[in-house]
Amino acid sequence: MLGRLLAAGHTHTLDPARADAIVVNTCSFITTAAEEAVDTILEMARFKEQGACSRLVVTGCLAQRYKDDPDLTKTLPEVDVFVGTGACDQIADVLENKTPAGLTLFPDPNARTFADLSVDRVLSNDPHAYIKVSEGCSRHCTYCIIPSLRGRQRSRPMEEICSEARSLVAKGVKEIILTAENTTDYGQDLSEDSGFHHVLEALSDQVARVNPDVWIRFLYTHPTSLTRKIVQAVKAHDNICHYYDVPIQHADTAILRRMGRPCTQKQLETLFFMIRDLDPDAVLRTTVITGFPGESEAAFHTLLDFIQEVQFDHLGVFAYSDAPDLPSHALGQHVPADVAELRHDTLMAAQAKISEQVNQKHVGKIYPVLVEENPEPGLFIGRTMFQAPEVDGVTFIYSEGLATGTFVQVKITDAFAYDIAGNAGAVCEPPLK
Ligand code: SF4
Structure with missing residues (x-):
């Protein structure tokens, strides 16, 4: 969006008091993210009174998630235009008042393809930059709203990914980070043989030709599509980080089934054994949810045992976040929020000890x-x-x-x-x- 605005002749400022227009790009994946988004919108709305702002625009997943809720515009009357996930390419028109205030833009997110490479990206001062390899997700995890906000998975042409990476590296970026809803699902919607390992191989070679001293990292893999070929590609290429971010969400097979995650505890064990066997330098990260509906004390202990057995280098833990529009909301046996929080804290305490031990191994190196x-x-x-x-x-x-x-x-x-x-x-x- 920033690239499109600059291409249209606008400039940007980090001082909201000076801005003629303010865009709040939102998340609504979990309740706390939506609350943070609303707080930010209200905070920015002040600048319509106290600053130069004449147009407040809300883009992204919060707008998309509540597009059919009449309360969205009633609750936030300060917002001039809501823009859904499929319409971010129209941001210049929205700010130039070509989209009248009070109008909302919610085209089908499936219709949106990828960033236009002819529009220069605006980079932060960070030496790392993200590249999306696909848009959307065709999976159906019962706790997740993303597929309905972002559409089904559409993989980006490999040459386009490589071209964006080459351009970023030429501008001085030192670490390219590949993301997607599931990076390792890349290519499943394409007809030819286009697995994610091909992306890694092509990218590694092409990035190294521009600058051999640039790291490539990929995040958000899916345990069912993280293959041996991908691990072998990491091993074989010096500029790809030995870093495997594999969100498992849970380790108890019955809970995984209720989550709509097509794998078992045994398959997860096999996967992490395979990664460490093929790549002894592997660094493992995962994220898990505590208090998912139906998570008994025994199921939680299965998860805790699994975390202690695998000894992840990094762990993210989230207490289950419920909402009426989630399929998991209709599942019975909801776990009280305080129990979910307690289990969250128990896991974090266990991981703190594991992380400290893992980090001690680095001393002297x-x-x-x-x-x-x-x-x-x-x-x-x-x-x-x-x-x-x-x-x-x-x-x-x-x-x-x-x-x-x-x-x-x-x-x-x-x-x-x-x-x-x-x-x-x-x-x-x-x-x-
Ligand atoms: S795979 Fe990820 S993005 Fe897709 S439905 Fe599951 S949690 Fe959501």
Whole structure:
């Protein structure tokens, strides 16, 4: 959207008081995300009174999710236009008042394809950048609203993904992060043999030709489509991080069935064994839900045991978030919210011990670290190959002078529950595995 606005001749400001128009791009995946979105909309609405703002626009999943709810426009009368997930390409028209206030734009999200490569992306100052390899999801997890907001899976042409990556790397990006609702489902909607491992192989070669010192990472895999070929592709290419983000959501087979997740505890065990067997340097991340309807004490302990058995390097835990428009809402045996929270806390406490042990193993080792921030003199913040931005811990680097956006060798001296720290050595080239 920013790229489209700049191409149309607009400029952007990070100061909402100075903005003529404000766009709030929203999430509504879980209740807390929707609440945060509404809080932000209300906060931005103040600038229609106290700032320059004459047009407040709400885009994204919150708008799309409640598009048929008459309360949406009644509850937020400050909003001039609501724009659904299928209409973000029309953002310039919306801001230029070609879309009258009070109108809502909700075309079928399935009809939207991909970002137009002729429109330059606007990048943050971060040295990493995300690329979506597909849009939408054709799966049916019962707790998830995403398929109805984003449409069925549409994989992006491989050449387009590579072209966007080459262009980002040419602009100085040092880490390309592939995302999708499920990256490893890539190609399932295409007719030819176009599995995700082909994307990794092609991307690795093409990115390396522009700059051999760039990391490639992929997030959000699905346990049923994370294949041996994908792990072999990671192993075979020096610039692909040995990082496997595999959201399992649960480990109890009966709960997985109620979640609409087509795998069993045994299959999950086999998958993680396969990854570690083929790639001993593998770093594993997962996310799970506690308090899903029907999760008995025994089912929760199956999950807890599984987490302790696999010893994930990183774990995200969410208490189940209910909503009337979710299929899981109609399932019986809802778990009280305080029980779901207690189980969340129990898992997090177990993981804190695991993470600290995992991090202790790094003490004394030297890793390439991508330097990202300089919060105070003598201290920098960066990430190793085994730390993804925003969701994992970071590496604190003690150094007098480093440049953000470069790789440096760091000797790890301290390990904490989620972060590690060490002293900077030489700037490294090549910085990879
Ligand atoms: S696979 Fe992911 S995006 Fe698709 S329905 Fe399940 S949780 Fe939602």
